[in-house]
Amino acid sequence: MAVHVAGLDWQSIADELNAHGYAIVPGMLTADECIAMAAQYGQASLFRSRVVMSQHGFGSGEYQYFRYPLPSMIAALRQSLYGPLADIANRWHEAMDMEARFPADHADFLARCHAAGQQRPTPLMLQYGPGDYNCLHQDLYGDHVFPLQAAILLSQPGKDFEGGEFVLTEQRPRMQSRVEVVPLKRGDMVIFPVNHRPAQGGRGVYRVSMRHGVSRLRTGSRHTLGLIFHDAA
Structure with missing residues (x-):
């Protein structure tokens, strides 16, 4: 997994993130890996908690947070993706004049989270x-937030489900929100901001506030793996 991640075109990924607020990595997982990963949803021992969205006003559907130790593939993805994303995150924070900087190794960043009381793992399946x-x-x-995250679609659009598009919105200062519908196939990974991203304006760089969600599923069943790099309080 680390070799595969290192071989990605990280300059193109950074360019897409800067230009559009997200980047798609096609075929991050194979179909068989996606099927095996989605099947883990029924293994209660892998998870620390289950959230029914309608009970909290989050939407409709459910998700579960994995417990430590994470399944080996999820741990490998989280570790190997963090380093290249930390380079992008540090450039973003410098551009936005934000103080926080991120160490090169994920273990060092998690140590920072854990010292501040953010000790619960955040990778999840929806x-x-x-x-x-x-x-x-x-x-x-929590207070310690890594500014990028990733999601991998584990189900096949048009076969396993209809609808259920991944959606991003960005709120630009003194402007209406802009919406982006992100086209994903099974096994594709999308990288996107947790909160803010830098954007170039006529007077320099400004912060764009980002949110993400999923549109209404019309038929079928959809599973997604979410990779968040900071832990929870």
Whole structure:
């Protein structure tokens, strides 16, 4: 997994993030890996908690947070993706004049989170059925926030489900929100901001506030793996 991640075109990924607020990595997982990963949703021993969205006003559907130790593939993805994303995150924070900087190794960043009381793992799997959706939101979880996250679609659009598009919105200062519908196939990974991203304006760089969600599922079943790099309080 680390070799695969290192071989990605990280300059193109950074360029897409800067230009559009997200980047798609096609075929991050194979179909068989996606099927095996989605099947883990029924293994209660892998998870620390289950959230039914309708009970909290988050939408409709449910998700579960993995417990430590994470399954080996999820741990490998989280570790190997963090380093290249930390380079992008540090450039973003410098551009936005934000103080926080991120160490090169994920273990060092997690140590920072844990010392501040953010000790609960945040990788999660989401499950949607007909009529389910996820309201626009941000995955913050505490004072220490890594500014990028990733999601991998584990189900095949048009076969396993209809509808259920991944959606991003950006709120630009003194302007209406802009919406982006992100086209994903099974196994594709999307990288996107947790909260803010830099954008170039006529007077220099400014902060754009981002939110993400999932539109209403019309038919079928949809599973997604979410990779968040900070832990929760």
